[in-house]
Amino acid sequence: DDPDTANSGEGSGITDRGCHERCSGTPTPPPWPTPTVTPLPMTIEVDISMPAAIFEPGMICGCTVLVTVDGAAPLTGHPLLVLLDVYGALFFAPSFTPVFDSYLAQYPAFPVGETMVTVIDSFEWPSGAGAASHIVWYAGITDPQITLLRSTIGFFEFGWR
Secondary structure (H helix, E strand, O other): OOOOOOOOOOOOOOOOOOHHHHOOOOOOOOOOOOOOOOOOOEEEEEEEEOOOOEEOOOOEEEEEEEEEEEEOOOEEOOOEEEEEEEOOEEEEEOOOEOOOOOOOOOOOEEOOEEEEEEEEEEEEOOOOOOOEEEEEEEEEEEOOOOOOEOOOOEEEEEEEO
16 A cells, blocks of 8 residues: 555545644644833824915915924934925925935924924915925934834825916
């Protein structure tokens, strides 16, 4: 008898490799370690706002970022990154250049609670500006090395006509 086809059942196409002789019941897997969650010492939220999502001549425009720190101590040494995506061209605030920039010099610490950061002062939207849509602001707080995001991501899409 061929041990690979013994007890396989007539025409079933199933091969019994003899596990019934070597295995007794279902093997029990080793216990999994219980994961531990280390909470961050604070929660950081970032929210971007503008007076409207579509601007027309004469409307008041501007941009602010609200940073909310919910913790026991101020957040120090963590850059606030704000960038404007104009059809794939990226401009970092506050310098509004394509070179990395952050608000760390102006805000070396964010106190517990809310801090309003003015990205663009209020102004009247000009006439003759043409039209655009899907222009996007992004903002977030990173770790000091700028390798990890420590906050929610602020996002605001706008345009003008």
